Amino acid sequence: MAEEKIFKIQRVLFINPFVYNPQNQNINIGIDPVVFRHAGQAIKTGVTFPIGLAYMAAMLLQSGYEVKLLDPLAEPLPLEKIYDASCWADAIVMPYSPGHKEGIKRYVSDFRGKVRIFVGGIASHIHDYLLRNDWADIIIRGEPEEAMVELARQYPNVSDIKGIIFRSNSNEPVINPPRPLIEDLDRLPYPVRHLTNPAHYWDISFFGQPTAWILLSRGCSFDCIFCSQFEINQRRVRRRSPGNIVNEMEQVVKDQGVRNFVFFDETFNLSDKFVIGVCDEIIKRNLNVRWWCSARPDLVRFDVVKRMKESGCIEMRFGIESANDEILRYLNKDTTVEKMRRGIQITKQAGMNFSLQCIFGSPMESEATIKNTMDFIRQMNPLYVSFNVLTPLPGSRLFEQIKDKLNLEDDLRHFDILHTDYPLGRFSSQELSGIIKNAYR
Incomplete structure (x- = not known):
């Protein structure tokens, strides 16, 4: 009797979610459902x-995988091209x-013979639905890099891999213990850029x-109630060394000829020493x-901003959220309107x-608080403003407060920062959408 072959992982396809329609021979998402719905x-x-x-x-390339x-x-x-790459993996x-x-449902159904792995906070919160309905085989929660390498090495023996959720032989979800945070970020390889067109x-x-x-x-040391990264980082801030950061920037300039950078940190200016070092x-x-960065206005220092400008910073993006102190307290922003001013x-x-970035829809939001925020914006005269709806994103403390009321697999469809099916204050979802559209006029 021939010995049964054990399935191993050697080739891995990473793919961004998209509109998958086998009847359409050209896949082009065109516009993102969140980012491009302004006004x-x-x-x-x-x-x-x-x-x-x-x-x-x-991480997988460094470990010898394709x-x-x-x-x-x-x-x-x-x-x-998508089909061939999926068959290859x-x-x-x-x-x-x-x-x-x-x-996504159509796509994962077409490739049931593959090991289908979802990553991110939303997937971990609807793991039961994804696993029981055969959308996924494994879900990685928390920081994914080390778990991904262990999965490739050990599959199908995954029962001792921290930070994953998988389906047992009886089709029951198994939640493994969480994985410790990566303390030394300098030991991570630079993200691969040669596989996409800059x-x-x-x-x-x-x-x-x-x-x-x-x-x-x-990570971020603050504790805003709407932040979806809270569950992953638990207010723990870990930083790369300035030399390691600028080495990567230098490599991007040399290899790709790109000189524009987004500093993708949650809050760049938590430490003056770190900012000045970079x-x-x-x-x-x-x-x-x-380059530009996200920052807190109440932590701004004149000499630090001057140094930032000298090194190439062209813009700071401030999440002020509201110009009402009561709302700021509810959001746990740990600041005041006057400090931001x-x-x-x-x-x-x-x-x-x-x-500036603003959030409408807190329980105490009213026509008056919206007017105050709009007046504050006009007084400050920013380069531009983005307006969003207060949304209980999976992973946030706000989400934890209302998740028992949700039918997650259905209700998450519109859980983005411009829509929510669960308004938290006096305004309905439709009214909040109208408020945002008017704010852009």
Whole structure:
């Protein structure tokens, strides 16, 4: 009797979720369901590099595995190319995106013979649905890089791999213990960039020019109630060294000719020492790059902003959320309107451009608080503003407060930052959508 062959993982396809329709021979998502829904119009604000998938791909390459990375969100791809790459792979890895639910369902159904792995906070919160309905074989929760390598090495023996959820022989979900956070980020390989075309990734701040996303740190010491990264990082901040960061930037400039960077940290200016260290390293190497970051206005320091500008920073993006102190307390922002005002004034005095991000829909939101926020925006006169709806994203403390009321596999369809099927205050979902559209006028 022939010995049964044990399935092993050697070739892995990483793919961004997309609209999968076998009747359509050209796959081009065109616009993202969240990013391009501003003001009810298809306004394109950029195409983000899938840095999470690229980090996992880099770890596998470093460990001797074969990988491919396809991003139908960034470039038109014929269905044949996606199908061939999927057939080539032993395992398929992708984030779960509620906006692409039906396309994902068709896609994973067509490739049941592969090891189908989902990553990200949403997938881990609907693991029961994904596993029982045969959408997935394994779900990685938390930081995925090390778990991905262990999966490739050990599959199908996964019962001792921390940080995963898998389906048992009896079709029951098994939740393994969580995986410790990666403390030394410098030991991670740089995310792979040669598997995608750099010209396809851009950001509105660089007017459509090729842009590279780079991660300098993980985690944030603040505790905003709506932050979906809270569950993963638990307010733990871990930083790469300035030399390691700028080495990667230098490599991107050399290999891809890209000089525009998005610093993809949750909050870049938590530590003045770290910010100055990165800026000094960029200046020392005379990189001649441009970059922007997300930051808190209440942590702004004049000399630090000047150094940022000298090193190539063209914009700071401030999540002010609201110009009402009661709402800020509810959101657990640990700041006040006056502190934010002072920080923005310092930013202006340092000659730095800035943009603002706001969130409408808190329980105490009213016509008056919305007017206050809009008045504050006009007074501050930012480069531009983005408006979003307060959404209980999976992984956030806000989500934990209401998750028992949700039918997750259905209700998550519109759980993005411009829509929510569960308004938390006096305004309905439809009214909040109208408020956002009016705010952009």
